[in-house]
Amino acid sequence: MEQAQARLELFYTQVVTFLTLYSGRVLLAALTLVVGLWVIGWITKLLSSTMTKRHVDRDVQPFLLSLVNGLLRVLLLLSIASTLGVQTTSFVAIIGAAGLAVGLALQGSLANFAGGVLILIFKPFRVSDLISAQGFTGHVEAIRIFDTTLLTLDNKTIILPNGTLSTSPIMNISTKGVIRVDQVYNVGSQNDLDATKSAILKVVSTCPYALNNRQHDVLIAKLNANSRDYDVRVWTKSDTYWETYYYMLENIARQFAKDGIEAPKPKMFITNEA
Template sequence: MEQAQTNAQRIYDQVLTFATIYGGRIVLAIITLIIGLWLIGWAMRGLAAVMTKRHVDRDVQPFLLSLLNAVLRILLLLSIASTLGVQTTSFVAIIGAAGLAVGLALQGSLANFAGGVLILTFKPFRVGDLISAQGFTGNVEAIRIFDTILLTLDNKTIILPNGPLSTSSITNISTKGIIRVDQVYTVGSQNDLDATKASIQRVVDACPYALKDRQHDVLIAKLNANSREYDVRVWTKSDTYWDTYYYMLENIARQFGRDGIEAPKPKMFITNEE
């Protein structure tokens, strides 16, 4: 009986000593945890409101918020561990080593992720825009966090990684809303110059996609020995670029046939040598 009382007293003394040494730290750690979680939640809500106000794309908001939330929670846990007297140097080293290993293993995916964030934030193009990038031309069907989906004019789906896409040249055909369709037509030099220009001009004037408030050009670009080249420049809306392009090709060919405009004819020079 006396031994049991002695053991109980020893346990009581140890608990009292522990509470005396660490009680304040534990209370402070709990308070820090509660206040820290509240502050992180408040910061996340404020940041979400700012992103919405600044029209940051809704697709990228969850990724940025979850990433920042995870980083802040890790910092909070390290702060609490430091409050309890735990040495955090080893934890920081482990986290750093793990982050380096994951970064090396997923460097391609991380580059695509960063590229997706840049594209969604700065918006060099939007869904529906007609762009030329990475050797492909088509309409942007979707912008995702790791890649961009392009629908080409022949209805092929092209998936472009956002990493290279964000660091390479992009031609956005739809940015200004209007665009100029440039084409070159070659005819034989035997055709009358004014008649050829008038033939092309008829098609330009009849084109339903050509903007009426813009000056369209039919210009002689080059004179060759047996041919002439004409630059034809027609302004149209961005979303009717290809309609205009193919309309001009087909109808100029038809108009040349009706007006008797002929293709270049090769010339052969024969010399008599005795």
Template sequence: MLDLTTFKNQLMAAVTQYGGKVLLAIFAFIIGRMLIGTIMRFLSTRMNSAKIDRDVQPFLLSLTSVTFNIMLLLSCAGVLGVQTTSFVAILGAAGLAVGLALQGSLANFAGGVLILIFKPFRVGDLVSAQGFTGHVEAIRIFDTVLLTPDNKTITLPNGGLSTGAITNISGKGKIRVDMVFAAGAPNGVDKIRASIQKVIASCPSALKDIEHDVLVTKLTENAIFFDVRVWTHPDRYWDVYYFVHEHISKQFSSDNILAPAPAEVHVVMQPTKA
């Protein structure tokens, strides 16, 4: 049977030896939690003032909070006299193992965070990346979803998007539709240009507050070639493209503009010797 006096003496010795450390660790934990709360509120305010995307703010705040709390727990353990070197080594080894196992996923995760923060494109933008062109339908933490003009859904990993070249076609709010048309040389440059300009003026999707280009790009014996550049909104690109191509033919016919004459080929037969 345990002697009560001995138990009291052991308890007093433990309190004397560890009591101060326990109280100091508790005090450090409380102060640390208060400091972490203050820091997190400050970071949240700064993120809002910096207009960081609200979708990524919770993740960044959570990651920061977890990091600070782990550091606080290790510090409190050190105050109690616990050797934290082994804990740090175990955490490092576990982090390395997880990182190697999820290397591709972590790259996509980091890429998603970078895209959400720096915004090289937004939902609804028309972009071209990794050989695909389409409107951005969703930006997720691991991948980005594109909707192509022919209604196909393309899922691209964010790791490649964050490190590769991206063409944001609609980033400036307007886009130029480039086309080439040809007509017979006898029609004359001015007549052909006036006919093309009529089509552009009648196109409902062409912007009205900007000058469109109808430029002579090539002259041959039988034809005159024009570069036609029409400005429009990104979501109206194909509307302009097909409208102009259809109505150019009708307008040329209405204005009696002839198509380029086919090139004549003359074959000269050489007499053969007997």
């Protein structure tokens, strides 16, 4: 009986000691948990509202919100553990090592993910834009979180990883809506200057894709030994770039033939040596 009473007194003493030592920490940890979860929810809602106001792509919003929410929860758990007196140094080291291992294993995928996020946020191009990147030219068919799909002008599908796409030069042909078609025509110097320029201007004026509110140029770019180079610059809509390009080639060839504008003729100089 005395032994049982002694054990009960010992247990009571241990409980009192525990409550004395840790009750404050437990209450503080509980309060930290409640307040921390509320703050995380508030930050998440604020971030979501900000991204919506700035028109961040809806496909990338869930990824960013989940990432931020997860990081904040990990920090909250570490803070609670520290409040309870648990040594968090080892936990931080384990999390860091795990993060490093995962990062090395998924290095390419993470780079593509980060590139996709940057593309969706800053929008250097949009779906249906005509762009030239990584040696390919085509219309943007889809922008996903890891890759971007192009539909080339000859109806081929090209899938470009977002990692390299976000860090390499991109020429967006559709951004301004208007583009200039530059061509060079080599004509024999035996042709009359005004006649040659008039023939080119006839084609420019009849081109259905040339913009009427823009100044088109026909300029002599270079004088060669037996020929002249003409720079022809025609403004058109971005969507009709190739139509304009091939229209000019074909119809200038026809107009030259009609007006008798000839190609360069080779010249040979023969000298008599004594």
